[in-house]
Amino acid sequence: MRYRKLGNTGLTVSEIGFGTIPILSGNVPVLPDYCSPDVPEAVEIMMGAYKMGCNLYDTAIPEEYGDAEYKLGVFARQVGRENIIISDKARFMDGNDMFREVERSAENLGTNPDIYFVHQVDEKNQEETFSRYGALDALCDLKKAGVIRYTGIATHYYSVAERAARDSRVDIIQTCGNILERGIMDRIAENDIFRGKGLILNKVYAAGCLLSAFTPSELIGGVLHWPFSCALIGVGTREQAEAAMKEEYPPRDFTFEKVMSRLSEHFRPIPCTRCQRCHCPKGYEIHILLRQYNYYHLGKRYWAMKKMKMNIDEVYESCRRCTDRRCMADCPQGLMIPELIELLHGLAERA
Ligand code: SF4
Ligand code: SF4
Structure with missing residues (x-):
């Protein structure tokens, strides 16, 4: 595992982060599919990733990621809280709601999260998120109070990511991309406004879709040359953890033409x-x-x-x-x- 600086936060994160959707249990409408391991098994899977060098674990509130937040909290106690970075998120755009959700997340985790994102900010709800007394203001207040260490915006929209990059209240931006859906990654790479922000990438496997045509190594190596610090990979089994984290991936430029050519076989x-x-x-x-x-x-x-x-x-x-x-x-x-x-x-x- 290699490590990168997370923007100007002072954190150093593993290039591959642990996405906790696949370890959730519950009835949650999310992709990728999840594996529902019980608590000891989920902890063992997260521990296996830790032993391979992973230090960033990303989760969300129960309505979004089932019991993953709770399982991550159990793991954090076992591995030693100071040894991992926990990023968490909630899809609430109002400041009061966000205060409540961060408190609830801390209870579920049994510890305060390091990074907290306003989740799924889009072009319709961004005004409320960024407004006075909106969710971002709440995260700033929680950061000042020492409840969280860093604020974040998680979005699937380039326009929202760019707005977050221009906003001094935002420390970290989490967005999506992979070797097929590379448009946001390209635009971020081209725009200097993003420099200094922590950048985390999700959907590297496209919710598992791209695994039918590419290996994990190709998908992960393929995104590592974009200027993101950490690529989150959803992991629900020991095998998935090994496939994502065992190797060191040389940054590998999979051109769009090569991606199209490979997909055209299918x-x-x-x-x-x-x-x-x-x-x-x-x-x-x-x-x-x-x-x-x-x-x-x-x-x-x-x-x-x-x-x-x-x-x-x-x-x-x-x-x-x-x-x-x-x-x-x-x-x-x-x-x-x-x-x-x-x-x-x-x-x-x-x-
Ligand atoms: S052609 Fe394009 S601009 Fe016109 S309605 Fe369709 S999507 Fe919109
Ligand atoms: S490649 Fe064309 S169709 Fe696809 S998102 Fe960009 S502008 Fe839209």
């Missing part, structure tokens, strides 16, 4: 990087729809189709009638978005 992928430059005046999130198409063909059929069917009929009808097609103006891939929407609509009709 299906005809849509070459969308999820850079999120396609703005639709009607607010349709094209990058999410195109992702469902690729995920569908990479094995997450039920989940991807369920998401796709939520609005594909409406988007298809709008795109058919749309004359300005503004979404295509800034697409670096030159994608014919209305035609792709038609492709998705046909797939949804047949499924």
